[in-house]
Amino acid sequence: MVRNKIPECFVYEIIDGKPIYYSGYKDAIKYNLNVEAIKGSSTLQSGLVVFILATIYPSYDTKKYRILTNKLSMQLDSKNILSGDIVIFYKQELTADKINNQYPDVPPKYVIEIDTNADLGESSFIEYLTRKT
Numbered sequence: 001m002v003r004n005k006i007p008e009c010f011v012y013e014i015i016d017g018k019p020i021y022y023s024g025y026k027d028a029i030k031y032n033l034n035v036e037a038i039k040g041s042s043t044l045q046s047g048l049v050v051f052i053l054a055t056i057y058p059s060y061d062t063k064k065y066r067i068l069t070n071k072l073s074m075q076l077d078s079k080n081i082l083s084g085d086i087v088i089f090y091k092q093e094l095t096a097d098k099i100n101n102q103y104p105d106v107p108p109k110y111v112i113e114i115d116t117n118a119d120l121g122e123s124s125f126i127e128y129l130t131r132k133t
Helices: 024-030 044-061 125-132
Strands: 011-015 018-022 065-078 080-090 109-112
Touching: 011 125, 018 024, 044 065, 044 080
Parallel strands: none
Antiparallel strands: 011 018, 011 080, 065 080, 080 109
16 A cells, blocks of 8 residues: 655644644645645634734833744754744844844744644644653
8 A cells, every 4th residue: 555645735834853734734635625725823812822922022021032923943953943933032043134034043042832723633732742741
């Protein structure tokens, strides 16, 4: 039996060299849907991001920190590509000239991830969090 390779566009993150797929990827493949059909944020996820940002902003030091959002991808090494909904960097490390079309080349100070899109397969949520952190 030949197993079809899952297209890379359905990869949500890579942890320890193993792909974590978007929730709903099996149906997207089965019904020939494009990745945009399952990739977007839900109203729950978007609402949580807004709530957290509204909580952070009153005490946010704009001279010290830079906040980036929108599922920022971060390549930790060749086997780990993670994403973050809200990612906070020291401004002195992620300087304006480093904001470009590439992954950041400096580590963030804080990452807030709201995972409602990961298909954990056989893994439990706790296993996923442990592997991710």
